[in-house]
Amino acid sequence: MPTHYLNQNQSYWDQQAAQDSPWSQPVSDELVLNAKNGIWDVHLMPSPIDKNWLGDIQGKKILCLASAGGQQAPILAAAGAIVTVLDISEGQLKKDQDIAEKHQLTLTTVQGNMNDLSQFADESFDLVFHPISNLYVPNVNPVWQECFRVLKTNGRLLASFYNPIVFVDDRDALLRQKGLLKPTYKIPFSDIRDLPKDLLQQKIDKGESLVFGHSLTDLIGGQTKAGFLIKDFIEEFAPHARFLIDDYLPTFIATYAIKLD
Secondary structure, three states, X not given: OOOOHHHHHHHHHHHHHHOOOHHHOOOOHHHHHHHHOOOOOOEOOOOEOOHHHHOOOOOOEEEEEOOOOOOHHHHHHHOOOEEEEXXXXXXXXXXXXXXXXXXXXXXXXXXXXXXXXXXXXXXXXXXXXXXXXXXXXXXXXXXXXXXXXXXXEEEEEEEEEEOHHHHOEOOOHHHHHOOOOOEOOOOOEEHHHHOOHHHHHHHHHOOOOOOEEOOHHHHHHHHHHHOEEEEEEEEEOXXXXXXXXXXXXXXXXXXXXXXXX
């Protein structure tokens, strides 16, 4: 077993980057050029984000948190923002670096852990863009606390995450073929703590990521405890069902939160 879950997850995402997995395929030159001309979208959820959530990003400092891979950050930079990308995977960060160099974008990459932003000063950013990734850390509350610290007053936190119900089922393929769910795990869920030892070892041996299913109390209530006001909230169905439950309720959740005085 790795000395730390971060090592396993870093290795997993470096591998995904090397294999050009769907979340490691940079946006096209055409999309970057369109963004420079004011025609663009970015994704916090399967559908493009409501630009009212983003507000005017011209000249604004944006932290793309745990969202490397050459997809959101280059578009935001091409659209006029000053972008910093923090991610644990150097392979994923290189995707952003390559596009930034090719198109001369104002984009900086930083390798690091999403729940430790100590390399950034207080009130460094106008907006934090944090698409689904906090399932890779065992405690999401430090993420919200650090986001609050590095945001300026009236700064925005746009975050998305899975409905924790996706972590409850044991994901038995034979049961799924019969349209059956078998609730097995409680929330909060941890691969490290809750998986049978043989299944956990299989994930580690295969180089798969280690994931954590957080409670809604931590995913949403944790933001308010950190000091945020949640201004808007949306849910969305998965475009391609990975779990049986995806067919019955929207398992993607996104929040728009503000750091007030």
